[in-house]
Amino acid sequence: MSPTGTPLFEPVTIGDLTLKNRIVMAPLTRSRSSDAGIPPEFAAEYYAQRATAGLIISEATNISAQARGYALTPGIWTAEQVEAWQHVTRAVHANGGIMFLQLWHTGRISHPDLHDGALPVAPSAIAPKGQAFTNSGLKDHVTPRALETDEIPAIVADYAHAAQCAKDAGFDGVEIHSANNYLLDQFIRDSTNKRTDRYGGSLENRLRFPLEVVAAVTKVWGGGHRVGLRLSPGTTMPGETPLDSNPMATYGAYVAELAKSNLLYIHDIEGITQLSRAPDGIDYMAFRKAFTGAYIANNNYTRELAESTIAEGKADLISFGRPFIANPDLVDRLRTGAPLADAPKPYWYGGNANGYSNWPGMNGPIALKS
Ligand SMILES: Cc1cc2nc3c(=O)[nH]c(=O)nc-3n(C[C@H](O)[C@H](O)[C@H](O)COP(=O)(O)O)c2cc1C
Numbered sequence: 001m002s003p004t005g006t007p008l009f010e011p012v013t014i015g016d017l018t019l020k021n022r023i024v025m026a027p028l029t030r031s032r033s034s035d036a037g038i039p040p041e042f043a044a045e046y047y048a049q050r051a052t053a054g055l056i057i058s059e060a061t062n063i064s065a066q067a068r069g070y071a072l073t074p075g076i077w078t079a080e081q082v083e084a085w086q087h088v089t090r091a092v093h094a095n096g097g098i099m100f101l102q103l104w105h106t107g108r109i110s111h112p113d114l115h116d117g118a119l120p121v122a123p124s125a126i127a128p129k130g131q132a133f134t135n136s137g138l139k140d141h142v143t144p145r146a147l148e149t150d151e152i153p154a155i156v157a158d159y160a161h162a163a164q165c166a167k168d169a170g171f172d173g174v175e176i177h178s179a180n181n182y183l184l185d186q187f188i189r190d191s192t193n194k195r196t197d198r199y200g201g202s203l204e205n206r207l208r209f210p211l212e213v214v215a216a217v218t219k220v221w222g223g224g225h226r227v228g229l230r231l232s233p234g235t236t237m238p239g240e241t242p243l244d245s246n247p248m249a250t251y252g253a254y255v256a257e258l259a260k261s262n263l264l265y266i267h268d269i270e271g272i273t274q275l276s277r278a279p280d281g282i283d284y285m286a287f288r289k290a291f292t293g294a295y296i297a298n299n300n301y302t303r304e305l306a307e308s309t310i311a312e313g314k315a316d317l318i319s320f321g322r323p324f325i326a327n328p329d330l331v332d333r334l335r336t337g338a339p340l341a342d343a344p345k346p347y348w349y350g351g352n353a354n355g356y357s358n359w360p361g362m363n364g365p366i367a368l369k370s
Pocket residue numbers: 026027028029030058059060102177179180230269273274298299300301319320321322323348349
């Protein structure tokens with residue numbers, strides 16, 4: 001047991017991985033990659049500085065050109081991208097870290113500017129509210145193009161290719177991004193999926209594409225033991241309220257199917273991403289109980305809430321997002337009760353190493369092994 005009386009800071013084994021502690025760095029898009037989806041050289045330093053987390057999950061990473069929804073986000077489908085990520089995984093491993101890559105397709109949360117003028121794709125032609133981050137600033141979302149049924153196998157193949165690229169890049173596993181109303185979630189929710197083919201209508205049909213993706217990705221990784229999945233049954237992100245009409249039934253059925261895939265973990269955003277943990281009628285513990293692998297809880301956790309949640313057996317791991325931005329040594333700060341630095345919002349997205357990989361630890365610059 002840790003000095004704080006709970007095992008938050010103690011090693012834990014999930015699947016065949018032993019993690020140094022139960023604290024996970026949540027995926028954080030930081031928009032510092034090139035137009036070709038190449039993460040910057042200083043990304044290696046940034047992630048390695050945070051290798052004291054039990055597990056690092058990378059920023060959301062596009063599986064294909066079609067998947068892009070935000071300027072300056074990284075990719076994992078070309079040889080150049082794989083090579084750049086190899087620098088990151090080597091640096092993280094040299095510093096004792098374990099890192100998964102988050103596989104991303106944004107679907108309708110995109111803009112024609114990111115696709116040479118072509119429309120973003122989605123299950124149905126329903127425009128999201130809000131704005132897309134393009135190379136020329138924020139622009140209103142547009143009505144996307146509904147995917148043809150015979151286009152869907154190629155996207156599943158893109159996921160498999162990206163999963164293989166992540167393996168080649170030296171990641172320890174992958175997390176399928178099925179949260180926050182990006183493409184997989186757009187298929188799952190009945191407010192964004194109005195299809196009449198085998199990928200829409202019944203709950204079984206709405207889950208078909210995400211489960212095909214899970215099958216393809218787990219096949220590449222030799223089973224589910226190095227594959228996690230992120231979901232957000234209650235979130236209204238990004239920018240609207242496209243909730244499913246019956247989230248408990250929908251995500252309950254999804255989790256039951258995921259349990260059969262022997263995934264390593266589900267990573268559950270409890271409440272509205274970043275904004276709220278207020279009761280939303282969703283019984284997150286029912287999902288935890290229905291799932292056979294590990295449960296990572298996220299969203300507005302403090303050290304106190306993390307400790308009580310672990311102590312009460314309500315999660316196996318807790319992920320922190322925003323606190324990791326300005327606190328590379330977040331684990332040590334939480335352990336010792338040291339104050340947390342706050343990252344001003346202008347540093348969140350875009351820019352260079354400033355406000356990204358130059359945050360000091362509480363005892364000065366973080367010393368890295370190379
Ligand atoms: C700057 C920023 C970027 C984010 N990028 C991602 C992302 O790439 N993938 C993802 O699943 N969630 C992303 N999120 C959501 C976080 O992973 C997390 O769910 C959210 O911040 C709530 O956790 P927290 O209260 O510990 O920050 C992002 C959040 C922030 C603040």
